[in-house]
Amino acid sequence: GNSVTQMEGPVTLSEEAFLTINCTYTATGYPSLFWYVQYPGEGLQLLLKATKADDKGSNKGFEATYRKETTSFHLEKGSVQVSDSAVYFCALMDSSYKLIFGSGTRLLVRP
Amino acid sequence: DTEVTQTPKHLVMGMTNKKSLKCEQHMGHRAMYWYKQKAKKPPELMFVYSYEKLSINESVPSRFSPECPNSSLLNLHLHALQPEDSALYLCASSQTPANEYTDTQYFGPGTRLTVL
Numbered sequence: 001g002n003s004v005t006q007m008e009g010p011v012t013l014s015e016e017a018f019l020t021i022n023c024t025y026t027a028t029g030y031p032s033l034f035w036y037v038q039y040p041g042e043g044l045q046l047l048l049k050a051t052k053a054d055d056k057g058s059n060k061g062f063e064a065t066y067r068k069e070t071t072s073f074h075l076e077k078g079s080v081q082v083s084d085s086a087v088y089f090c091a092l093m094d095s096s097y098k099l100i101f102g103s104g105t106r107l108l109v110r111p
Numbered sequence: 112d113t114e115v116t117q118t119p120k121h122l123v124m125g126m127t128n129k130k131s132l133k134c135e136q137h138m139g140h141r142a143m144y145w146y147k148q149k150a151k152k153p154p155e156l157m158f159v160y161s162y163e164k165l166s167i168n169e170s171v172p173s174r175f176s177p178e179c180p181n182s183s184l185l186n187l188h189l190h191a192l193q194p195e196d197s198a199l200y201l202c203a204s205s206q207t208p209a210n211e212y213t214d215t216q217y218f219g220p221g222t223r224l225t226v227l
Contacts, residue, residue: 104151104152
């Protein structure tokens with residue numbers, strides 16, 4: 001079946017460091033791909049999305065490119081801030097119109 | 112505006128109580144969803160409503176009863192819950208009933224439920 005795999009966390013970085021959170025997927029067809037962020041005690045917020053191969057989603061300094069050849073959608077940010085500390089979920093929407101989430105990656109940014 | 116609101120923010124209930132969770136959106140979205148999220152886990156889909164009709168029930172126990180009174184409102188009625196039902200309950204909505212699977216789901220802040 002369709003699935004999403006994320007790197008295990010927590011990821012601990014110093015402020016202004018470069019961030020990469022790996023996400024790979026298994027799916028038939030051409031799913032849409034999403035990154036959601038969940039701050040402590042809150043719901044999920046859409047961070048960015050991409051709907052077809054080679055699309056780049058971007059928002060608030062975060063970027064991810066839909067790579068069909070490697071079935072990946074890695075999240076990157078050039079310079080993280082303490083306020084970016086949160087749990088990040090990679091997700092795909094398959095042809096059954098369900099969101100399938102990865103397990104989540106906790107990011108901790110230290111001052 | 113992509114706001115989905117949920118009330119209450121926190122709820123504590125006993126196993127014999129009946130309570131309801133409420134979700135509201137005013138974006139004109141025609142699909143609404145309930146998810147359950149346990150600590151340190153991703154959300155799990157419970158129910159999907161499309162055009163105010165239940166379209167997906169992910170084999171959820173009958174002690175959870177969803178209701179969609181109109182296109183803006185989604186309720187989740189709770190009765191005879193178990194302590195293992197304690198979780199964050201998230202509501203989401205999307206513009207169409209996902210007949211295009213590029214559609215985006217927008218989430219509310221959730222209701223944190225504790226069952227004693």
